[in-house]
Amino acid sequence: FGGGFAQAPLCTAPNGDFVSEVVEFNTDSIAIKTWFYRFDQQGDTLFRKLHLQGSNSDTLFLGGYQAVPTSDSGFAICGSYYEPGMQDAVATLLKTNELGDTLWFRQYPSSGVAYGIDENFDNGFLLTGRKSGQTWNGLFLIRTDSLGQELWRRWYGGYLDASQQVHLASDGNIVTWANHRTVWAPDAFDTVACRLTKWNQQGTVIDQGEYRMPYRPFTSDFEELPDGSWITMGKWGEMYRFNKFSASLDTVWTRTYWFFGGFHNLFDVEPTSDGGFIATGEAKQTGANNDPIPGLQTVTVLKLDSMGCLVPGCHTVGVQEIVLGLEDALRLWPNPASDHVNVQVSLPSGFEVHGDLVLEVQDALGREVLRSPLPGSGGGGPSPFSFQLSALPSGLYHLHLLDDTRVLTGTKLVKE
Known part of the structure; x- marks a missing residue:
C-alpha cells in the first residue's frame, strides 16, 4: 500500500487495531496525498480516509513522521509540508477522531519537520523536530494547547541527520532525545553528542544527560521505564547503540551491536514484560567487509534483557568475543x-x-x-x-x- 516519500508512522489503537498515515505519491502528476489507514490485529485493512492533498501538482513534500493515540480515543500525527513558493518547509500537526476524520490541521511557521510528538498532561501536544539548514540550535521543542495552537517554542541542539523524539515524563516534565553540537564546527562529527534533556512545562532546561562517540552518533527512539529511568536508542557510525540513563539522567550502561559491515538503522524500541527490551530496524549489506549478499536490506529485530544483553550476562567483566546469531x-x-x-x-x-x-x-x-x-x-x-x-x-x-x-x-x- 502507499508509496512515495516520508514514513508511514504506525501506532496502536486502544482496542489493539493499528493506525497509520500513508503517503501516496503519483510519479506522473507529481501529486501527493496522505491517507488514514486503520488495520485490524491481523494487519487487514478495515478502512482508509483521505487526509491531506497538495494544493497543486507541484507539491514537493507532504507526509507524517509519527502518530500517537490520544486520550479522547483519537489520534495525532506530526509531519511536514512544503510546496514551491514557500520559503521553507513547515512542521505540521493533524488531529483526528477515532474514525480518522480530521478535526483540525496546524502548520507552524519557520519550523521545518516535526519528527516526534507526545500528548501533554492538559491534552495539548509536544512537538520536536528540526529546521532545515540550521545546524546550530537547529532543533525545536513546541508546546501547544489542546487545539494545536502554539504556546511556546524553544530552540536547542543542532544536527540534521537524526530523528528527534519527545516524551511527557511521569514526573510531569518534558524529555527530549536528540543530537547536539557541543561546539560550532561544520561537518565535524566528533563534536556531536546524543543528549537526553529534561524541560519543565515552561520550557526551561532543568537536567541533561549525554554520551559522546568519536564518529557520527545519531538518535532515534527512547522510552521511560517504570522506575523513571530511560532506555535510549540510536546508532554510532554503522552500529546499533543502546544507552540506559537513570531517573537523574546519569548513564547506567551502554551496549553496541552490529550485523555485517554495512548500513544500520534502528527505528523503535519498547520495554517488555520481562524487564527487557525489543527493538526493530534495518541492516543493509553494502558490500564492505565481505558482506555475504551486497545490497541486501534486512529487517532486524533485537530482543535484549534488562541489562541490554543479547547474550545474558554480557554486562559482567570479560574479554572474550561474543558470537551473535x-x-x-x-x-x-x-x-x-x-x-x-x-x-x-x-x-x-x-x-x-x-x-x-x-x-x-x-x-x-x-x-x-x-x-x-x-x-x-x-x-x-x-x-x-x-x-x-x-x-x-x-x-x-x-x-x-x-x-x-x-x-x-x-x-x-x-x-x-
Whole structure:
C-alpha cells in the first residue's frame, strides 16, 4: 500500500487495531496525498480516509513522521509540508477522531519537520523536530494547547541527520532525545553528542544527560521505564547503540551491536514484560567487509534483557568475543531448576568450533561458580544431557556456552 516519500508512522489503537498515515505519491502528476489507514490485529485493512492533498501538482513534500493515540480515543500525527513558493518547509500537526476524520490541521511557521510528538498532561501536544539548514540550535521543542495552537517554542541542539523524539515524563516534565553540537564546527562529527534533556512545562532546561562517540552518533527512539529511568536508542557510525540513563539522567550502561559491515538503522524500541527490551530496524549489506549478499536490506529485530544483553550476562567483566546469531543454539529445561537441568546444544551445520565446548555458570555478579566440558569426544555431545546444579545455592545465574576463545551463546538460569 502507499508509496512515495516520508514514513508511514504506525501506532496502536486502544482496542489493539493499528493506525497509520500513508503517503501516496503519483510519479506522473507529481501529486501527493496522505491517507488514514486503520488495520485490524491481523494487519487487514478495515478502512482508509483521505487526509491531506497538495494544493497543486507541484507539491514537493507532504507526509507524517509519527502518530500517537490520544486520550479522547483519537489520534495525532506530526509531519511536514512544503510546496514551491514557500520559503521553507513547515512542521505540521493533524488531529483526528477515532474514525480518522480530521478535526483540525496546524502548520507552524519557520519550523521545518516535526519528527516526534507526545500528548501533554492538559491534552495539548509536544512537538520536536528540526529546521532545515540550521545546524546550530537547529532543533525545536513546541508546546501547544489542546487545539494545536502554539504556546511556546524553544530552540536547542543542532544536527540534521537524526530523528528527534519527545516524551511527557511521569514526573510531569518534558524529555527530549536528540543530537547536539557541543561546539560550532561544520561537518565535524566528533563534536556531536546524543543528549537526553529534561524541560519543565515552561520550557526551561532543568537536567541533561549525554554520551559522546568519536564518529557520527545519531538518535532515534527512547522510552521511560517504570522506575523513571530511560532506555535510549540510536546508532554510532554503522552500529546499533543502546544507552540506559537513570531517573537523574546519569548513564547506567551502554551496549553496541552490529550485523555485517554495512548500513544500520534502528527505528523503535519498547520495554517488555520481562524487564527487557525489543527493538526493530534495518541492516543493509553494502558490500564492505565481505558482506555475504551486497545490497541486501534486512529487517532486524533485537530482543535484549534488562541489562541490554543479547547474550545474558554480557554486562559482567570479560574479554572474550561474543558470537551473535546463536540465540537458539542453547536450550535448557526445567527452568527454574532444582538439582539438575537438561541442556541441549544445537549449533548450525558447518559452524566452526574453536577447540572444545564448555558450559560456564556465573552468578548474578558475574563470578564463575561452575564450569564443565560438554560430554562426549571433543566436547560436542551427546545432547541433550543432564547438568548438575546441586552444589549451587538458590538464586539467579547465567549459563554460557563457550569454546576456547568465544562466548557462543547463553541464557538465564534460576536455581530453586
